[in-house]
Amino acid sequence: MTMVTGDDYGGLEHRSSTALVASRRDLPTINQKDAAKSDGYLTFLGLVSHEYFHTWNVKRIKPAAFAPYRYLEENHTDLLWVFEGFTSYYDDLMLLRSGVVDLDTYHRLLAKNVNAVHRAPGRFKQSVAESSFDTWTRFYKQDENSPNALVSYYSKGALVALGLDLHIRNHSQNEKSLDDVMRLMWERYGREFYLREPRGVAEGEMPSLVAEATGVDATDFIARYAYGRDDIPLSDLMAKQGVSLQWSSANTLPSLDARFRARGNEGLEIATVYEHGAAHKAGLSAGDLIVALNGLRVKNQQNLDQLLSAYSATDTIALHIFRRDELREFKATLSQAPNDSCSLTLASS
Ligand SMILES: [Zn+2]
Numbered sequence: 013m014t015m016v017t018g019d020d021y022g023g024l025e026h027r028s029s030t031a032l033v034a035s036r037r038d039l040p041t042i043n044q045k046d047a048a049k050s051d052g053y054l055t056f057l058g059l060v061s062h063e064y065f066h067t068w069n070v071k072r073i074k075p076a077a078f079a080p081y082r083y084l085e086e087n088h089t090d091l092l093w094v095f096e097g098f099t100s101y102y103d104d105l106m107l108l109r110s111g112v113v114d115l116d117t118y119h120r121l122l123a124k125n126v127n128a129v130h131r132a133p134g135r136f137k138q139s140v141a142e143s144s145f146d147t148w149t150r151f152y153k154q155d156e157n158s159p160n161a162l163v164s165y166y167s168k169g170a171l172v173a174l175g176l177d178l179h180i181r182n183h184s185q186n187e188k189s190l191d192d193v194m195r196l197m198w199e200r201y202g203r204e205f206y207l208r209e210p211r212g213v214a215e216g217e218m219p220s221l222v223a224e225a226t227g228v229d230a231t232d233f234i235a236r237y238a239y240g241r242d243d244i245p246l247s248d249l250m251a252k253q254g255v256s257l258q259w260s261s262a263n264t265l266p267s268l269d270a271r272f273r274a275r276g277n278e279g280l281e282i283a284t285v286y287e288h289g290a291a292h293k294a295g296l297s298a299g300d301l302i303v304a305l306n307g308l309r310v311k312n313q314q315n316l317d318q319l320l321s322a323y324s325a326t327d328t329i330a331l332h333i334f335r336r337d338e339l340r341e342f343k344a345t346l347s348q349a350p351n352d353s354c355s356l357t358l359a360s361s
Pocket of ligand 1: 095
C-alpha cells in the first residue's frame, strides 16, 4: 500500500503486506520516456524491494529479542545490522538479480551507499551493533550533530553485509555466499515461525551461523566491522572478485566541510558542521545563517558554490553569519575537497 505525497519517503513492513510512503516526483508519468530508469524511480523500487525482503528477514526470521515482539515496550537488540543492514544490501541486489537494473547501475547504487557511509565521521564513534541497540533513544531521535556522533545500521549495515558476502566468497573459492547464511537462518528460524513457539537469532550468534552455513570463519570480521568501528576494507575484498573501487573527489571546489540547507526564504543555513573540518575549526555551528562570503551576499547553495569557486584550498575567507539574532564574522581557512566519492568498475573492463 503506497501513499504518494509531495516529499516523503519510508516504509513499514508487515507480515503479509507493507505500508510505503513515496514522493510523487519519484514515480514515472506517461510523458516521461525513460522515467522508469530515473534515480527517483530506482529509489522507489529499492524501497519496495527492501520491504518485500523484510517479509522473510525480520517478519519471520527475527532476533531472539523480538520473538515474541512486545508491542508495549522498547525491544532492544544489537542485531539490526543484520535485519535492516542485510535487508538494505539485498534490496538493490534483488533489483540486479531480477533484471530491473543492469550491472553498471547496480555499481552506481552501491557506490552511492559507500559514499554516504564514508561521509559521516560518526562511524568511528559508534559501531552498527551499538547503533542498533540505541535505536529507541538515539537513531530515531537525530539532530544536527548526528552525522558526527552516530552511524546508520541501515547503510553501514549494508556494507557489512556486502563485505561479509565478499569475505565468504573469497574464502570458499566462490562456492558459498551470504545467500547460504540467509537460507540457514530461514530453515532454522523463519520457515515454521507461525507453527511453533517463536524462536529467533540470539545476540552474538551470527559468527556461528556463518560458519555452519558456509564453513568460513567470520568471527574476526564480524567483531571488527559490526561490533567494532573499523572501515570495511571494501577495495581489497572487491579486488579479489575482479571489481575495482576507486576514490576521487566529487567536486573541485575548496570545501567548508559542512552540509547546508535552505532556511525558507531567509537564505542558506549550516545543517551539519563536520568534526575537525574547515567550518568546525573556524568556530561555525549548525544553525548559523550564512549572510555573506568576503562581503558578497550568499543566497543559496548554488550561489555559495559560485563564490567558493573563486578561491583555492588553504585560502582564508571571511564569513558573515546570523547566529540567532546576532550578526557575527568568522575567518575560515578552506580545505581541499575530500576524496569521498567512489566508483566501481569491473577490473577487466
Ligand atoms: Zn527496513
